[in-house]
Amino acid sequence: MSQTVHLSFPHRAFLLSRRPRRRRSSRQDGGAPPPPPPPPPSSCSRGSPPRAADHEDAAIPRCEAPSPVVLVERYGDGTAKRYTLHDNSLSKISLGKHISDENEIEGTLADDLKLALLPDSVKDFIFPSGFPESVSDDYLQYMLLQFPTNVTGWICHALVTSSLLKAVGVGSFSGSTAAASAAAIRWVSKDGIGAVGRLLIGGRFGNVFDDDPKQWRMYADFIGSAGSIFDLTTQLYPAYFLPLASLGNLAKAVARGLKDPSFRVIQNHFAMSGNLGEVAAKEEVWEVAAQLLGLAIGILILDTPGLVKSYQSLALTWTSVRLFHLWLRYQSLSVLKFNTINIKRARILVKSHVSSSKVPGCDECNARENILVWQRFLKPYIRFGVPFEEMIRGEKAISQVSELLKLYGKEEYILSVNSSHEDFEIFIAFKVGATSSSVLRGLWQANWLHENWDNAADVNNQLALSLSEMEKRFEDFLQQLDEAGWDRHNITLRVPKEILIDQISAI
Numbered sequence: 001m002s003q004t005v006h007l008s009f010p011h012r013a014f015l016l017s018r019r020p021r022r023r024r025s026s027r028q029d030g031g032a033p034p035p036p037p038p039p040p041p042s043s044c045s046r047g048s049p050p051r052a053a054d055h056e057d058a059a060i061p062r063c064e065a066p067s068p069v070v071l072v073e074r075y076g077d078g079t080a081k082r083y084t085l086h087d088n089s090l091s092k093i094s095l096g097k098h099i100s101d102e103n104e105i106e107g108t109l110a111d112d113l114k115l116a117l118l119p120d121s122v123k124d125f126i127f128p129s130g131f132p133e134s135v136s137d138d139y140l141q142y143m144l145l146q147f148p149t150n151v152t153g154w155i156c157h158a159l160v161t162s163s164l165l166k167a168v169g170v171g172s173f174s175g176s177t178a179a180a181s182a183a184a185i186r187w188v189s190k191d192g193i194g195a196v197g198r199l200l201i202g203g204r205f206g207n208v209f210d211d212d213p214k215q216w217r218m219y220a221d222f223i224g225s226a227g228s229i230f231d232l233t234t235q236l237y238p239a240y241f242l243p244l245a246s247l248g249n250l251a252k253a254v255a256r257g258l259k260d261p262s263f264r265v266i267q268n269h270f271a272m273s274g275n276l277g278e279v280a281a282k283e284e285v286w287e288v289a290a291q292l293l294g295l296a297i298g299i300l301i302l303d304t305p306g307l308v309k310s311y312q313s314l315a316l317t318w319t320s321v322r323l324f325h326l327w328l329r330y331q332s333l334s335v336l337k338f339n340t341i342n343i344k345r346a347r348i349l350v351k352s353h354v355s356s357s358k359v360p361g362c363d364e365c366n367a368r369e370n371i372l373v374w375q376r377f378l379k380p381y382i383r384f385g386v387p388f389e390e391m392i393r394g395e396k397a398i399s400q401v402s403e404l405l406k407l408y409g410k411e412e413y414i415l416s417v418n419s420s421h422e423d424f425e426i427f428i429a430f431k432v433g434a435t436s437s438s439v440l441r442g443l444w445q446a447n448w449l450h451e452n453w454d455n456a457a458d459v460n461n462q463l464a465l466s467l468s469e470m471e472k473r474f475e476d477f478l479q480q481l482d483e484a485g486w487d488r489h490n491i492t493l494r495v496p497k498e499i500l501i502d503q504i505s506a507i
Contacts, residue, residue, distance in 0.1 A: 070401060072502045073388050074432065077120060083388065083401075211342045211492045213265035214333045214371050220258035221329050225322055227251030232318060235311060269338060330371065337366045340490045341440070341481075343375050349481070350444045353473070354451055359480035379424075380450035382443070385496030386427040391416045403460045407467060412438040414501065415445055417459060424450055430495050432502045439493035444477065445470045 073081040123131070132140065230248030234241050271279045301317060339362045341349065348365050352358055360368070391414065392400045400416075408414045412434040418425040426446045430438060448466045481488055 071388065071405070074500045074502055076498045210265055211494065212344065213262040213269075214336055214338075214369075216258050217262040217266065218330060218333055218371050220255040220262065221326055223258065224252050224255035225326065227253075227255060228318070228322070232315060266336065269336070333371055334367075337362050339485055339487045340492055341486060341488070342492045344369050344378070346440060346443050346491075346493060347375075347378055347447070349486075350440070350447045350477070351451075353477045353480065354444065354447045357473070357476070359477065359484050359486075361484045362486065380426055380446055381423060382426045382428060382446050384428050384430075384439070385499050386429050387499055388414075388429055388501060391427050391429060400460075403463075407460070407464055411441065411467075413442045415442055416463070417449060417453070424453060426450075429499065429501050432500045434495045434500070436491040436493040436495070439495060440491060441470060441474060443493075444474060 070083045073083070075081075227248045227250070230244050230251065234244045234248075237244060267279050267283065268276060338345070345365050348368055349359055352360050391404070404414050404416060412431045414429045414431070416427045418427060426449065428439075428442045428446070445466045448469055449462065452462075452466070454462065478488065
């Protein structure tokens with residue numbers, strides 16, 4: 001059921017183009033939502049086509065033409081919003097889900113009808129982005145067989161845990177078996193709560209590790225440290241062993257869910273000659289050697305009489321070693337030199353080129369990259385994937401729509417500046433068909449605006465000037481990237497698929 005919301009804005013003189021609508025079906029990718037239903041027919045009868053009134057016969061009744069569609073905003077769940085002009089105001093119409101034949105075929109997930117029945121939210125949770133095109137043909141078959149394999153493995157783990165607990169004195173084969181079984185259930189339950197953390201991390205954040213593996217590997221150690229604190233407090237509150245141990249296991253499982261995929265990206269970075277398996281095997285050698293040495297030192301510390309009897313000394317020693325561990329982790333991640341372009345490194349590169357017309361090399365850029373800070377806290381503040389209605393607020397909204405659509409007619413994005421915000425804020429909305437290169441172009445323009453912004457000047461003039469500068473200098477920017485050794489074929493700048501704009505016509 002459609003719901004119409006009229007957003008009325010003051011409007012002065014503008015000319016309405018009568019050109020037919022342009023279709024953009026060729027620019028839609030597999031992940032884009034389907035086109036909306038055609039606009040409603042005009043109020044004319046089918047037998048009487050509309051006649052244009054001339055200057056001499058103004059009394060001839062005119063047919064009421066349908067409201068022209070300005071653009072369509074598509075959402076990842078298949079719904080859309082259509083912006084139209086009606087009575088000198090901009091109207092927003094919410095459209096329901098519509099599936100075309102072409103998208104219905106693409107949505108069958110490699111012609112598997114059973115998987116096609118799964119909700120989109122479930123597919124996004126268990127499959128990589130862009131499935132099935134983003135993975136090999138044998139991926140699904142392998143995962144369907146791997147799942148029951150893992151189930152049987154954990155069944156065996158639960159059964160073996162009972163035997164282990166009996167061996168250390170919790171029940172016995174000749175005594176109370178119920179005590180051992182109850183203890184095993186509690187212990188396995190603790191592991192199960194921790195596994196929920198890994199499930200949520202893999203399903204919800206699976207697409208972020210390629211962008212910034214250094215940051216997520218560092219965050220994994222922070223969260224793992226928090227989990228160890230819960231384990232450390234079980235000695236103080238033995239009555240709450242299960243909840244404390246479960247929280248500790250949950251935190252450490254979340255940390256592992258962040259650590260493993262992040263480190264796989266780092267290992268792939270090391271494997272310059274395609275020897276990923278060998279790199280992983282040799283890394284295992286280093287890790288096991290460090291594990292044996294660390295366990296030996298830990299046993300020596302525990303064998304110290306003062307630490308055995310004093311909880312305060314044990315906690316202080318753990319805190320000191322853990323802080324040293326975090327510092328070493330940060331130093332190890334800081335020496336990594338990626339030649340791929342993620343959002344943080346892209347910001348450094350475009351800022352340097354805008355200000356000095358030079359692009360730093362891989363070593364310098366990676367050294368300047370802040371591992372800990374979130375992208376949203378970097379300057380200038382940029383919001384990606386913004387709804388179009390947030391970009392056209394104010395009394396001159398109609399003229400803003402006209403200017404933005406004309407200005408960015410050749411680009412795969414629309415950029416505007418929120419002049420009402422107390423700090424410099426930039427909105428970027430992406431069109432259907434936008435790529436990582438579109439994000440990079442938007443970042444260049446945003447940094448130019450941040451460097452040259454004048455609050456007293458006209459906003460549209462500054463947008464046009466920044467776009468002109470970007471068009472003149474962007475090719476030099478790309479050429480310097482190649483000369484500096486950056487991999488322009490591996491740009492991990494993701495286009496938000498939640499909201500995409502399909503421009504229909506200009507005002």
